[in-house]
Amino acid sequence: MEIEPIAHFKSPLTSKFGIPRQSGIVSGLRGQIVFEPRFRNAEALRGMEGFDYLWLIWGFSCNVDAAKHPTVRPPRLGGNEHMGVFATRSSFRPNNLGLSSVTVIHIDYNSADGPVIHVGGADLMDGTPIYDIKPYVEFTDSHPNVRSGFADEVGWQSLSVCLSESIVNEFTPDERNTLKQILSQDPRPHYHRDSRRIYGMPFAGRDIKFTVENGTVKAFI
Structure with a gap:
């Protein structure tokens, strides 16, 4: 097909x-x-x-390489444990x-x-x-009160977010709220934990940069 x-x-x-x-x-x-x-x-x-x-x-x-292995390493588990690809929502899948x-x-x-x-x-x-x-x-x-595998066992810790004055001035309130929600989910690769590293991501036509230290994201442009 x-x-x-x-x-x-x-x-x-x-x-x-x-x-x-x-x-x-x-x-x-x-x-x-x-x-x-x-x-x-x-x-x-x-x-x-x-x-x-x-x-x-x-x-x-954008995944040029589909999953070629039966297991993947979910970010929720810190990228340290292998799970079957069909027991995860990994973006790297056979199809x-x-x-x-x-x-x-x-x-x-x-x-x-x-x-x-x-x-x-x-x-x-x-x-x-x-x-x-x-x-x-x-x-x-909708299936309430069901088991959700390892997602039940390992909670996702949201981060606090601090936006720079330049972001506050250049984005609308809705855009700022959305950006804070995105950053609070910690978009970093699971193996990155360097507080000195500056990350970047495009959002609403601008390049957002941020650092993460002690559970807080500091974002700027």
Whole structure:
């Protein structure tokens, strides 16, 4: 079977660095689903306004090397333990396919590229190909009080975030809040713990730099 993108994702995050490790953990992160010309048909979205969430099936387009080994090292475990690739949500998979749940903010039927779906909480990079969209249905897709493997055993420690005056002056309040949510999730590679190291990531058209020391991110431009 051959599959082709039905849409591509627009995001303020234009590189893999800084992308949330899971959908939904940075709820303020906004993005748009822009359909390919042959799929820009409002009839294909009829009824979508009745759903709060969508499932996106998409591709890890920047992973040039698919998983070639049966195990991976999840960041949540510090990168020190191996788990089976199919027991993780690692981005390095045999077929490079991702699955994310996103919030529907609104649908713009009047856009020049319309219809465009505006969503929140996505963990997709700018330009990511989307292969399918399905509605999220609570009575079948939500399973409360279930086991979640090693994710239950190892909590993720969020970081405090301090933004420089230049960031405060140049970004809108919504952009600042989103940036703080992203940085609080510690986007560094799991094996980097050097407080003197300066990291960089693009966000909303600007290059953000930051350091991490004693549980605090200091971000500047």
